[in-house]
Amino acid sequence: MKADYLDHLQTPIMLINAKGELEYYNFICSHFFKLPPRKLKKLKGIGQLLKVSDFEILKHAQEALKLGAPIVSPELNLLLNEIAYTVVIKFIPLDQKVLVQILDYSIEKHLHEKYKQHILELKESHEQIVRSDKLTALGEMISGVSHEISSPLTIASDKLLSLAEHLHRKDEKSSRLDLEELTFQFKRIKQIVSNMQNLTRSSDEAVCVINIKTVIENALNFAQDLNLLSGITIELKGESYILGSALKLQQVFINLIKNSIDAFKEGAIKEKRISIHIESCTEQVVVNFMDNGPGVDESEKLFEMFYTTKKLGEGTGLGLPISQKIIESFHGSLSSVKKESGACLELNFQPLIKKVLL
Template sequence: MVKAVQKRRRYRSIAAALWPFVLLALLAVAFFPRVETGNIARAKAEAETVLALVGDAVDQAIQRFEPLPGIIAGDPILLNLLRQTDNQGVVPFVNEKLRLLSLTIGASDIFVMDRSGLTVASSNYREPDTFLGRNFAFRPYFGRALAGEPSQFHGLGTTSDERGFFFSAPITNGIEIVGVIVIKMTVEEIEQSWERSDRVIMVADADGITFLASDPLYRLRALAPLAVDTLTRIERTRQFPVDTISPIPFSASVIREAGVEVVLGSEPDETRFLSVSLPLTLPGWHAIVLTPMEAVRTQSIRAMTIPLLVAAIGLLIVYVLRQRWMGLMERAQLERRQRTELERQVRERTTDLLKANRNLRNEVAERQAAEDKLLTTQKSLLQASKLAALGQMSAALSHEINQPLAAIISYADNAETYLERNRIGEVRSNISSISQMANRMANITRTLRSFARRPGEALGPVPINETIDETIVIVAPQLREREAVLEFDPAMPEVWVWAGRLRLQQVLVNLVTNALDAMGEAPDARIELRVEAADETVTLVVRDHGPGLSDDVLNQLFEAFYTTKDVGHGMGLGLSISYNIIEDFGGRLLAENHPEGGAVFRVELKRHWPDGQGRQT
């Protein structure tokens, strides 16, 4: 009988100890949906933040390049190219100019097409898969630009197999459209910042094709089966290879105003996602973030498990203490009060720490967003600088050629009259004058043709005095027009440098014309050019007698798009391009002010010793 009573007491004691654990389990089951709903709402809010950043990144990339084709299309050298696409002097010059311009603005490629869609100049002319000679008339951006409408297009490059945005604009001669210029921007740089995310980030175009995605498995996939006319249009424009565009088997549409849970695949390999989407500035485009529901549920279970474990441990401690110290109620009560107070303080401290951590994370996120916004603003301001055509040299050379042309016409008319009157002596005199004028024109065009040859030649030995003489011939019309004097102190004997002759001429022409502009309309304008030769280096020194350079100008002189000229008189690219050319030669381009006034530019190049000559000892 006693044993039965003890057994019943033991059962009651066990039951009394177990019912709190059962209650905790029931509470966990009851509150788990509420906890999970809260975590889903938090995941949705985080996804919306990611969507805002993704949308800003795509929109800013589009806005950065969209206005540039229309600006570059105004360069007169492009009209000259399209008038004589078979000119082996103009084409290489434009190719190199486009290459340097693409490096400066961060574009993937820049290329020019004639009215038939044939590419006649391209920045990637050095590459094996260059666009030169390829016809892109099938691309929509060509047709729209040819119709006079600046255009934007996205697709997979038919030559490079790289995804990118294409921005085009018409090239006009003032009367009609003679060609199209296109700038290509690749998208890999945008996607790189997404690869570390534990979410799937996608950007879908108006046809529902995922043009950008953080996971390669989701790139160039369809969010839903495509219509036949859509596939036909994509195949006609070669936008994407249609045989590789497969639908992503989502259980529901991932593009909705509110977040939606979607299933990918089927049991037992199905994956559930929380899908949140955001429309972009581009019409019909959407950014999509897929958050794995497994991670949300794991977080919810963890959020429920930790308090349950803490409570279970607490209850177990209470049970053990109650069993051991049943006879010492007062002491047990005191210890329970102390334990209760300690638990309260722990909970309060834990709450404070969680709140502090949350505030710290919010502050870090806000500062990061502010820094990103500042960087974006700086890039936008940089890209807003106008690109203007450099036409002063072309105008002066045209005048220099028109004068002997007019003289030739006049001498020819007079010779015809003299011939009718049988005045043979005057006819011979006029023919001799025509020959002199023609020789003068031939000398100008020969120098220009040499200057405009393919600029992509390999580096090699270049005679410095001859190169400077050819440069003087090129800038002579501008010097005469401005009544300026160029004093050249050649090196004796001839010295050689390791460079590219045509690109070195380009740098010298730019420095001399900049010196002319710096002196403005000042009378007695004078430019000094001299050669300083050492054993290892040769330095070309160009000095003007203008007002010199301020400290602010010196600090930003070689930055792209920085110019001190009035709007419409300079693109701010000349010195930046020259700086890159000299660096390609392994040299340096330096600027300083002369103690007696004016600016001094120094071009330091490696000296080359021809065979049969040795270094000075």
């Protein structure tokens, strides 16, 4: 058999007989095995050349001859001159002989392992940034909460002193008014703390039927409690029910509200307005979240990781990408809609009826 053409192939190829004796090897074999041709010729059988633990080379070559069909080995670890190679061996029967081809995947496997390591490092870095972003947001919320709570606490403290004085004077009318004011202020504190607890509760909430209008109202109430919506007109229209997590969606809308508030700081807007319209039909539920701020020039980049229009140190560029992932986890979508002025984000959800039918 003339096999000189095999010298042009860049993989080690050998031709052996049924006894495993080496009858031919191509040019690359000498380079691969780090053996000169004269030493290769002296080898009695392929078993002396290829030593792989838990894999019998000759047995598989003979099996290929018996079947009359090629056999491919699993991924094997081959040790040559103290260097480890990851290989796959092909056994191809040819006229009572077997063509043995060695496919070296060492470089590919090494690159794959490095790629996996880089992915793990990137994932860890991403998680650290997300944690940092959450801590920054939490710090802002704590600062806002402490500020908002200090006001009713100061009023309550003054009213307690006033109540003590009125009780000493046995002034029932003034004492009653003091008690009403104290009750109101403590209810206000309780509501602020309650909203904070709702936001920081574990996110492993089961998917259930939710009123999306109620979710938005809760997000607005949270922002209102932190005095973030001062001087901003809110317009909320429509109502619909979907399947989702109320807590996760509340986090999304708090993020959108906060983005609008930050955008208002960028421009001199006299009448600041946030409009949220809920529309539903048999095919989808659409929520349009709009503000009349300065808008965004590169709206197509809004959902890119780490892209932010805020000043250095004021934003991580993760809020909208994370919000988009949350919406997509409920088989919905979050996208930007171009407007002549202001910003508009469109949230699409599958309607409850369609989900039930599916």
